[in-house]
Amino acid sequence: MKDIDWGNLSFSYMDTGAFVKAEYHDAKWGKIEKCTDAHMPLHIAATSLHYGQSCFEGLKTFTMKNGEVAIFRPEENARRMFETADRLMMVGPPEELFVEACYEAVRLNRDYVPPYGTGASMYLRPLLIGTTPRVGVQAAEDFLFVVLAMPVGPYYKNGFFPVKSWVQEKYDRAAPHGLGHVKAAANYVAGLKGDYEGKKLGYPICMYVDSAEHKYIEEFGTSNFVGITADKKYITPASDSILKSITNKSLQTLAEDMGYTVERRLIAFDELSKFSEVGACGTAAVITPIHSVTRGDKTITFGSADKAGEVLTAMFKELQGIQYGDVADRHGWMKVVK
Ligand SMILES: Cc1ncc(COP(=O)(O)O)c(C=O)c1O
Missing domain, CATH: 3.30.470.10 (Aminotransferase class 4, branched-chain amino acid transferase, N-terminal domain)
Known part of the structure; x- marks a missing residue:
């Protein structure tokens, strides 16, 4: 060691x-x-x-x-x-x-x-x-x-805190029928400038909307979008220009285990305020809770600025629990290295 x-x-x-x-x-x-x-x-x-x-x-x-x-x-x-x-x-x-x-x-x-x-x-x-x-x-x-x-290292050294997000509209990340649904290196250079601008303005995470109409939520720079509603729905965008996140797929299974209805569908940006919790999900952090999304001069907030919502916190703990063997691997996801 x-x-x-x-x-x-x-x-x-x-x-x-x-x-x-x-x-x-x-x-x-x-x-x-x-x-x-x-x-x-x-x-x-x-x-x-x-x-x-x-x-x-x-x-x-x-x-x-x-x-x-x-x-x-x-x-x-x-x-x-x-x-x-x-x-x-x-x-x-x-x-x-x-x-x-x-x-x-x-x-x-x-x-x-x-x-x-x-x-x-x-x-x-x-x-x-x-x-x-x-x-x-x-x-x-x-x-x-x-x-x-x-x-x-652990992604959340100082705790599981919500972050501010910003809609990057000057640069699109992925075109319809382009490369957005696959993990091409080119997608990441396409997003570098947009993400850099967001960080300069104080937003650790950029949200991208569909490049054809700028009307629907696509995903964050390096993570998928997840929205939770008060009536127990886990809603995530259906789009052919976002990456098929394995974390998102796993969370959908866990959400169903927890009695949530999973919806994969177009999500209009205007629907955002209906979510009780919003998160960005991916391998690096599992879930990054989103406290606010700013688009132009408008900001939509979710829950408290210093505490993640309880549904996404529970899903985060469940998935991490499986990964570290604290929770039974009931779906057979962990492949032991012999
Ligand atoms: C653009 C993009 N979306 C979503 C994700 C999350 O995918 P996964 O959960 O497979 O890591 C990633 C990270 O790999 C990504 O780069």
């Missing part, structure tokens, strides 16, 4: 012992290899550099209460990367290769997996890039798949 101040780690890159890679050449995937040098040779004309053939995933590994180390729903990320790859004219790693590469990345970095009780976890970052040199706009025939692993 490494001598690391686990409780004070932030969400940032750390060079650990090793990462894994697999290469695709001549229409087939090679075997998983261990790598220790974080710098890898890449052809200067690789399609990932010139034409954005690049996508990634993000998932977490936890030391559970019983001492086992387990990854949260890796097969879901495998499927999403496969779908993303197809949209970007890339060849995604098959599910077994993806999941085994995640297991191997954890095994190789076992000393960096934060212990139970620290609130920290190990973040896995699978990455897929096109490596064939091309100058004409054409898809690659060669791909590199890597999985990095590093410990990250």
